[in-house]
Amino acid sequence: MSGHESTYVPKSGIEKWLDTRLPIVRFGADYMSLPTPKNLNYWYTFGAILSICLVTQIATGIFLAMHYQPNTEMAFASVERIMRDVNGGWLIRYVHMNGASMFFVAVYIHMLRGLYYGSYKAPREMIWILGCIIFFLMIATAFLGYVLPWGQMSYWGAEVITNLVGAIPLIGEPVLIWLRGGPAIDNATLNRFYSLHYLLPFVIFGVVVLHLWALHTSGQNNPVGILIPKEREKKDMVPFHPYYTVKDGFALIIFLMMFAVFVFFMPNALGHPDNYIPANPLVTPAHIVPEWYMLPFYAILRAIPDKFGGVVAMFAAIGILFVLPWLDTSKVRSMRYRPTMKIFYMIFVVNGLILGWCGAQLPDAQVVPGMPSFALVDGQLNSYLWLTRLSTLYYFAFFAVILPFVGLKETPLKIPLSISEPVLKGPDAMSGAVPVQAEKKG
Amino acid sequence: MTSLIKGSALRKMAVVVAAFATVGLATPALAAGEAKHPRPAGFTFEGPFGAFDQAQLQRGYKVYREVCSACHSMDLMHFRTLGERGGPFYDAEAANPAANRYVKALAAEAQIADIDTETGEPVMRPGIAADRFPSPWANRTAGAAANGGAYPPDLSVMAKAREDGPNYIYSLLSGYAEPPAGLRVGVGQYYNPYMAGDMTPFWDGDPKKVPYGGFIAMPPVLMEDQVTFDDGTKASVDQMAKDVAAFIAWSSDPKATERKQSGVGVLAFLAIFAGLTYASYRRIWKGVAH
Numbered sequence: 001m002s003g004h005e006s007t008y009v010p011k012s013g014i015e016k017w018l019d020t021r022l023p024i025v026r027f028g029a030d031y032m033s034l035p036t037p038k039n040l041n042y043w044y045t046f047g048a049i050l051s052i053c054l055v056t057q058i059a060t061g062i063f064l065a066m067h068y069q070p071n072t073e074m075a076f077a078s079v080e081r082i083m084r085d086v087n088g089g090w091l092i093r094y095v096h097m098n099g100a101s102m103f104f105v106a107v108y109i110h111m112l113r114g115l116y117y118g119s120y121k122a123p124r125e126m127i128w129i130l131g132c133i134i135f136f137l138m139i140a141t142a143f144l145g146y147v148l149p150w151g152q153m154s155y156w157g158a159e160v161i162t163n164l165v166g167a168i169p170l171i172g173e174p175v176l177i178w179l180r181g182g183p184a185i186d187n188a189t190l191n192r193f194y195s196l197h198y199l200l201p202f203v204i205f206g207v208v209v210l211h212l213w214a215l216h217t218s219g220q221n222n223p224v225g226i227l228i229p230k231e232r233e234k235k236d237m238v239p240f241h242p243y244y245t246v247k248d249g250f251a252l253i254i255f256l257m258m259f260a261v262f263v264f265f266m267p268n269a270l271g272h273p274d275n276y277i278p279a280n281p282l283v284t285p286a287h288i289v290p291e292w293y294m295l296p297f298y299a300i301l302r303a304i305p306d307k308f309g310g311v312v313a314m315f316a317a318i319g320i321l322f323v324l325p326w327l328d329t330s331k332v333r334s335m336r337y338r339p340t341m342k343i344f345y346m347i348f349v350v351n352g353l354i355l356g357w358c359g360a361q362l363p364d365a366q367v368v369p370g371m372p373s374f375a376l377v378d379g380q381l382n383s384y385l386w387l388t389r390l391s392t393l394y395y396f397a398f399f400a401v402i403l404p405f406v407g408l409k410e411t412p413l414k415i416p417l418s419i420s421e422p423v424l425k426g427p428d429a430m431s432g433a434v435p436v437q438a439e440k441k442g
Numbered sequence: 443m444t445s446l447i448k449g450s451a452l453r454k455m456a457v458v459v460a461a462f463a464t465v466g467l468a469t470p471a472l473a474a475g476e477a478k479h480p481r482p483a484g485f486t487f488e489g490p491f492g493a494f495d496q497a498q499l500q501r502g503y504k505v506y507r508e509v510c511s512a513c514h515s516m517d518l519m520h521f522r523t524l525g526e527r528g529g530p531f532y533d534a535e536a537a538n539p540a541a542n543r544y545v546k547a548l549a550a551e552a553q554i555a556d557i558d559t560e561t562g563e564p565v566m567r568p569g570i571a572a573d574r575f576p577s578p579w580a581n582r583t584a585g586a587a588a589n590g591g592a593y594p595p596d597l598s599v600m601a602k603a604r605e606d607g608p609n610y611i612y613s614l615l616s617g618y619a620e621p622p623a624g625l626r627v628g629v630g631q632y633y634n635p636y637m638a639g640d641m642t643p644f645w646d647g648d649p650k651k652v653p654y655g656g657f658i659a660m661p662p663v664l665m666e667d668q669v670t671f672d673d674g675t676k677a678s679v680d681q682m683a684k685d686v687a688a689f690i691a692w693s694s695d696p697k698a699t700e701r702k703q704s705g706v707g708v709l710a711f712l713a714i715f716a717g718l719t720y721a722s723y724r725r726i727w728k729g730v731a732h
Binding site for chain 1: 595598603604605607638695697700701704706709712713719720722727730731
């Protein structure tokens with residue numbers, strides 16, 4: 001899995017004995033000594049941050065599961081009991097709850113970084129696809145988890161999302177009943193959601209192992225986006241440890257500080273107050289909105305006038321990510337050297353934020369209050385309905401039209417011969433590629 | 443989103459009343475009229491370093507006990523919680539809240555439904571620190587039936603269940619106003635500008651000037667000097683509303699002060715850790731052009 005030649009030399013007798021039977025120490029040592037391009041910037045630290053997010057969610061989740069009651073009569077009160085009567089329970093629960101948001105902050109940055117630097121292109125397609133699977137599993141896990149406190153948004157969120165399945169022609173209705181464990185969302189639904197919410201994080205963990213395996217096989221991409229030939233490895237690469245453990249570590253601590261500000265000073269800022277009202281199937285909340293990280297996809301769902309069409313569009317929005325490596329026709333990986341594409345990329349990022357904003361608004365509300373407007377098909381032009389539709393159009397056009405077309409037409413900038421060139425003004429101007437601690441230690 | 447609203451006029455009314463009681467949002471998924479923005483009460487517990495004012499929490503508990511608890515339950519509250527660190531009746535000499543004399547006295551004032559451990563017969567007994575606050579209603583249906591179909595919502599986490607909760611509770615309780623001329627107020631309903639809702643269907647005046655707010659099934663309950671505060675504070679409506687809002691803010695998140703204090707320590711630790719890690723980063727990368 002290490003993907004590079006092993007440099008591990010067993011020292012003690014036990015290590016030698018173990019190395020011929022189960023080379024687990026070698027595995028760990030090789031994992032940590034992976035040659036890594038030395039020009040990775042802070043956008044590349046989110047992979048490490050994400051692994052800590054996953055471990056944090058699993059660890060806090062295991063403790064929450066010791067106290068949580070998956071029963072419609074008791075779930076709400078049991079979550080509150082955790083925060084009131086369990087030692088440190090408020091911390092565990094708020095970390096888990098805000099941890100989901102932090103996980104998505106990190107994963108969106110991680111994905112946008114991959115998109116910008118072309119980290120999905122050959123030979124790294126499998127890393128990207130596995131990442132897309134992780135993202136999809138994360139959405140599913142977050143949705144299932146949001147239902148567990150059994151507040152108003154939990155219940156009605158589950159109602160809206162499971163109803164999507166009912167929109168599938170012919171098989172929709174029976175599948176819906178099968179999914180919910182009955183004709184309505186009830187105790188059976190809560191129990192299976194709890195079971196799956198506990199299962200999926202371990203599936204994610206497994207796919208993360210594959211994601212890293214693929215990464216260690218094809219090697220890290222880098223901001224310049226060129227493959228580093230074998231003979232330049234010594235000059236352009238540094239071992240992962242200590243160079244990137246310390247850099248990732250620093251970024252992680254800054255990230256944890258932001259995390260801590262939410263957990264300790266504004267733990268409910270990212271949630272919806274309605275979820276502190278116990279679920280009531282007889283009272284529909286005024287606005288049913290998902291958590292912020294699902295809003296762009298919720299917006300796409302609502303952009304399509306047909307219910308089933310909306311479901312297809314929403315899943316397609318995630319599905320199209322899977323084929324991204326084959327939609328991009330450019331031979332250049334990094335958008336650093338693709339000035340035209342860079343502009344479309346920036347618009348894509350802003351467009352994603354607009355989609356998220358639209359997802360939280362009422363479709364009929366005016367975007368610019370008071371601006372004159374006219375009716376277009378089934379709504380006013382100056383409404384979130386049409387803004388959402390235009391944004392959805394750009395989202396899909398970016399992948400399906402812009403990426404293939406611009407890749408063929410654009411003239412990229414001159415690409416450096418090596419990753420050292422942009423720094424040192426010459427491919428072979430080398431100074432400190434020899435690990436510094438080797439000199440210091442002696 | 444739902445077909446709940448369809449059906450007979452009676453059912454429609456019941457749904458609206460139920461919405462007032464449980465969610466406080468009257469009309470599902472319509473372009474609702476706006477509620478007035480809550481007035482800031484200037485609570486001591488706001489901000490990252492804010493903490494609850496113990497005297498205020500004690501006054502607030504008294505308002506809840508003597509006024510609110512006639513109709514509103516607080517199912518998630520136990521008497522012992524009142525004596526926890528940061529709580530209204532915390533006593534530094536009684537580290538165990540169950541041994542707190544104030545808590546024991548307050549609990550003993552309440553009558554708790556229980557069974558005789560010998561015979562199994564239902565009995566009423568004085569409360570102990572471990573008991574929950576007793577509910578004023580035998581069950582939900584009884585509570586709804588006694589209040590025109592609107593069950594008075596449980597107040598345990600009310601401050602977290604509303605946008606800007608503490609200020610909202612304060613504004614709502616002290617903000618009842620005469621309904622503007624042209625607003626049709628139904629029987630058993632009261633107009634409150636801070637209540638969520640849409641007044642458009644009940645408004646006969648200028649359609650461009652639909653009043654803020656909504657209808658609430660709760661009458662204005664706080665009256666001048668309704669409660670006698672033990673610390674001599676004048677029991678104005680504004681004061682009582684503020685104090686009970688503070689009490690509910692505390693009961694919604696009894697660990698809030700502990701949380702914020704831990705947060706300061708955690709951030710200080712992380713800041714130092716970040717500094718050390720950055721120094722290590724600079725040292726390790728020294729001499730590596732990148």
